[in-house]
Amino acid sequence: MTMSNTGGRRRPPTIHDVAREAGVSRGTVSRVLNGGHYVSPAAQEAVNAAIRKTGYVVNRHARSLITGRSDSIGFLLTEPQEKFFEDPNFNVLLRGCTQALAAHDIPLLLMLAGTKDERRRITRYITAGHVDGVLLVSSHSGDPVAEELREAGVPLVACGKPIGLGSKVSYVAADDRDGARDMVRHLLSVGRRRIGVVTGPLDTPGGVERLAGYKEVLTEAGIEIDDRLIVSGDYSRASGEAGAERLLAQAPDVDAVFVASDLMAQGVLTALERSGRRVPQDVAVGGFDDSPAALSARPELTTIRQPWDRISAEMVRVLLAQIGGEDPAAVILPTELVRRESA
Amino acid sequence: MTMSNTGGRRRPPTIHDVAREAGVSRGTVSRVLNGGHYVSPAAQEAVNAAIRKTGYVVNRHARSLITGRSDSIGFLLTEPQEKFFEDPNFNVLLRGCTQALAAHDIPLLLMLAGTKDERRRITRYITAGHVDGVLLVSSHSGDPVAEELREAGVPLVACGKPIGLGSKVSYVAADDRDGARDMVRHLLSVGRRRIGVVTGPLDTPGGVERLAGYKEVLTEAGIEIDDRLIVSGDYSRASGEAGAERLLAQAPDVDAVFVASDLMAQGVLTALERSGRRVPQDVAVGGFDDSPAALSARPELTTIRQPWDRISAEMVRVLLAQIGGEDPAAVILPTELVRRESA
DNA sequence: CATGCTTCTGTGAGCGTTCACAGTAGAGAA
DNA sequence: TTCTCTACTGTGAACGCTCACAGAAGCATG
Structure with a gap:
C-alpha cells in the first residue's frame, strides 16, 4: 500500500461541485463566472453562495485550454x-x-x-x-x-x-525632449551659461531626444552649441564618471552639466569632487529619471522625474x-x- | 461575415499533428516528450524529427489540466x-x-x-x-x-x-553569525577597540544573529560589551543615519562601526561625514550584504558578501x-x- | 508447444472548463 | 388560441494532453 501523500493537498472543488451545491447546471455557474449575463437573480445569488461555501476558484488551465487565452x-x-x-x-x-x-x-x-x-x-x-x-x-x-x-x-x-x-x-x-528642455532652462535660470551635457547612448531614441532638447533650448537662448561641451555615456555610473573627466579636460570652464541619467550623474559628482569643484556652487548638476539614486547622491540630485x-x-x-x-x-x-x- | 482576426496568430500544432507526421500514435509522442522510456530508437528519432519539422511546443494548459501540476x-x-x-x-x-x-x-x-x-x-x-x-x-x-x-x-x-x-x-x-564574527575580527585586526554596532531589526533572526556574532568576538577578545555602543535600525538608509547620530552622542570615542546592512552603512557614512570624522582614519565602517550600494558608497564599503x-x-x-x-x-x-x- | 517476461505501441477515457445549441417558460401581439 | 420574442437553463462536445490498460511482438524458459 504505497500512498504517496505529499503534504495532503486535496483536490480543490470544481465547477461541478458548485453547480450541485447551488442546484443549477455547469453552464449557469460558468455564466455567473463570466459576467453574469442571461442569469436570473435567484440563480446568480445561489451560485455566489455556493462559491463562497465551497471556496471554489476557477481552474485556469481548463479555461485556457478551451479559450486559447492564457490570461497571463x-x-x-x-x-x-x-x-x-x-x-x-x-x-x-x-x-x-x-x-x-x-x-x-x-x-x-x-x-x-x-x-x-x-x-x-x-x-x-x-x-x-x-x-x-x-x-x-x-x-x-x-x-x-x-x-x-x-x-x-x-x-x-x-x-x-x-x-x-x-x-x-x-x-x-x-517626453524625453521636453524633460531635457525643462532641465536646461532651469540651469539657464540659475545663471549658468557654459552648460555641458553627458548624453545617453545615441543609438537609442531616448538618448537622441534628450540631447535634442538640450540643443534646442541653448539655441533659443542664443547660445552657440559647443561640441567640447558634449560627451556621451551609456547610462551607467562608470560612464558618467568617465564622461565628466573628458568634459572637464575639453572645457574646464564648464559651470553646469545636464546628465541624461541619475546613475551617470552619480559618476559625474564623483569626478567633480575629485577635480576639486563644489556642487552646485562651481558646477551645477542636473540628472534625469528621479530614480532612488537621485536621493542617495550627495548632494541630492536636481533631476527630471519620469512618471x-x-x-x-x-x-x-x-x-x-x-x-x-x-x-x-x-x-x-x-x-x-x-x-x-x-x- | 464577421471574422475577428486579431493579428493572424494561427493555432499551433498539437501532439496529434506530430503523431501523424511521425507515423506513430499520440501515446508514443507523449512518451518521447516525457523522458523517452519504453520507446524504440526508431520511433524516438521519427518523433523528434516531426517535432522539429512542425515546430511543436507542448500545450502546458492541457498538460497541467491532467497532471494537476502547474509547472510554474x-x-x-x-x-x-x-x-x-x-x-x-x-x-x-x-x-x-x-x-x-x-x-x-x-x-x-x-x-x-x-x-x-x-x-x-x-x-x-x-x-x-x-x-x-x-x-x-x-x-x-x-x-x-x-x-x-x-x-x-x-x-x-x-x-x-x-x-x-x-x-x-x-x-x-x-551564515549571519559567522559573517558578523568575520567583520568584527577584521575591525579588531586593524587596531580598533571601541567598536560600535548598528543592528538590523531585532525581531528577525538575521538581526539577532549578526548582533550575536558581534558580541561573541568582542567577548572572546576580552573586551566588555558596552550598551552605549549598540543601536538598532531597520536596514534602511535613513535608520543607519539616525543610528549613527545616536551612537556618536552616546559614545563619541567610537573608532569603528559594524553596520548590519550596506544600505544602513551609507547612512552611517553620511552621519560620520557630517560630524567631521574621516573614514576609515577616525572611524572604520564595516557593512553587510555586499550589495551594489557598497560600491556606490564613498569611501567604498568593506563588507560581508552574502552569496x-x-x-x-x-x-x-x-x-x-x-x-x-x-x-x-x-x-x-x-x-x-x-x-x-x-x- | 505453452508460458512468462520484457519491450514497445495504440486506444479510450477523462482532466475542468467554455461554447454552441436546443429547449422551456412566460409575456405580449396577432 | 397561436405565434413570436425574450429571458433563462441544461446538455453534449470539444480543447490538447497524460494515464492506465490492453495487446503485440520477440525471446528465453519450462
Whole structure:
C-alpha cells in the first residue's frame, strides 16, 4: 500500500461541485463566472453562495485550454542583465506593471533574456501562446527577440520608443525632449551659461531626444552649441564618471552639466569632487529619471522625474487593449522637474 | 461575415499533428516528450524529427489540466514594498531565482503582497494550485500569508530563517553569525577597540544573529560589551543615519562601526561625514550584504558578501526537491569578507 | 508447444472548463 | 388560441494532453 501523500493537498472543488451545491447546471455557474449575463437573480445569488461555501476558484488551465487565452502576460527584459541590477528604474517599472496586472487578476511572468539560449527558449515559450502579450524592456536597437515576436503577431508594448520595429508595436515613453528642455532652462535660470551635457547612448531614441532638447533650448537662448561641451555615456555610473573627466579636460570652464541619467550623474559628482569643484556652487548638476539614486547622491540630485507609475499603468492598459483587438498605440507622458540640491 | 482576426496568430500544432507526421500514435509522442522510456530508437528519432519539422511546443494548459501540476512557481514578496525598491539585494535574488528556474523550463510568477486585498487574492491564487510552490521573501515575523500557505501544505522555501513557522518550511540563509564574527575580527585586526554596532531589526533572526556574532568576538577578545555602543535600525538608509547620530552622542570615542546592512552603512557614512570624522582614519565602517550600494558608497564599503547567486540557486533546488516529495530542508551558506576602503 | 517476461505501441477515457445549441417558460401581439 | 420574442437553463462536445490498460511482438524458459 504505497500512498504517496505529499503534504495532503486535496483536490480543490470544481465547477461541478458548485453547480450541485447551488442546484443549477455547469453552464449557469460558468455564466455567473463570466459576467453574469442571461442569469436570473435567484440563480446568480445561489451560485455566489455556493462559491463562497465551497471556496471554489476557477481552474485556469481548463479555461485556457478551451479559450486559447492564457490570461497571463510576460515581462520581458532583453537588456544586458547588469543594468537590471544597477538601475532602480527597472524595479519601479516591474512593480508598477505587476500591480496594474494584479488589478485584472493577471499574473506576470518574469522573463530574462540574457544569453542566446535563454532568448531562444523564451521566444518559443511566447510564440507557443503561453502568454497573451508581452511588456518589453529593451532600450538597444535591433532587438532580435522583439522582432521575432512582432512577426509572430504577439501583442507587444515597449517601454520607450523601440527602434526598427514597425508601427505594430505599441510603446509608452516619457517626453524625453521636453524633460531635457525643462532641465536646461532651469540651469539657464540659475545663471549658468557654459552648460555641458553627458548624453545617453545615441543609438537609442531616448538618448537622441534628450540631447535634442538640450540643443534646442541653448539655441533659443542664443547660445552657440559647443561640441567640447558634449560627451556621451551609456547610462551607467562608470560612464558618467568617465564622461565628466573628458568634459572637464575639453572645457574646464564648464559651470553646469545636464546628465541624461541619475546613475551617470552619480559618476559625474564623483569626478567633480575629485577635480576639486563644489556642487552646485562651481558646477551645477542636473540628472534625469528621479530614480532612488537621485536621493542617495550627495548632494541630492536636481533631476527630471519620469512618471514610472503612470508609465507602467499605461503599458498594461495599452497591452490589454491590444490583446482585446485594438490597434497599437503610442503614449507619451509628461515629465516634471524635481529641484533638490545639485542645481 | 464577421471574422475577428486579431493579428493572424494561427493555432499551433498539437501532439496529434506530430503523431501523424511521425507515423506513430499520440501515446508514443507523449512518451518521447516525457523522458523517452519504453520507446524504440526508431520511433524516438521519427518523433523528434516531426517535432522539429512542425515546430511543436507542448500545450502546458492541457498538460497541467491532467497532471494537476502547474509547472510554474511563485516568487512572493511580502516585505513592505519600499524595500523592494531601495534594496538591490532583491534584484539579485529575483534574477538568480528566475534563471535557476529557467534552466528547468519553469516560469516564475512575480507576486507582490503589499495591501490586504493583494494578500487575499494571492493566497487564493496559490492555494488554488495555480503554482506548485513558492519562493518567499519576508523578513518580518509572523507573516500571515506564509502561515496560511504552510497550513494549506504548499511547498515553501523562505529566504532567511522564518519566524513562527514550523519545520515544514524550508529556508536558505547566509551564515549571519559567522559573517558578523568575520567583520568584527577584521575591525579588531586593524587596531580598533571601541567598536560600535548598528543592528538590523531585532525581531528577525538575521538581526539577532549578526548582533550575536558581534558580541561573541568582542567577548572572546576580552573586551566588555558596552550598551552605549549598540543601536538598532531597520536596514534602511535613513535608520543607519539616525543610528549613527545616536551612537556618536552616546559614545563619541567610537573608532569603528559594524553596520548590519550596506544600505544602513551609507547612512552611517553620511552621519560620520557630517560630524567631521574621516573614514576609515577616525572611524572604520564595516557593512553587510555586499550589495551594489557598497560600491556606490564613498569611501567604498568593506563588507560581508552574502552569496546571493548561491542562495537563489539553493532556494530553487530545495523547492523543487520539496515539490518532488522530499522533506523540507534548511541550508546555511558561508559568507565572505570583502575588503575595500572603509575599514 | 505453452508460458512468462520484457519491450514497445495504440486506444479510450477523462482532466475542468467554455461554447454552441436546443429547449422551456412566460409575456405580449396577432 | 397561436405565434413570436425574450429571458433563462441544461446538455453534449470539444480543447490538447497524460494515464492506465490492453495487446503485440520477440525471446528465453519450462
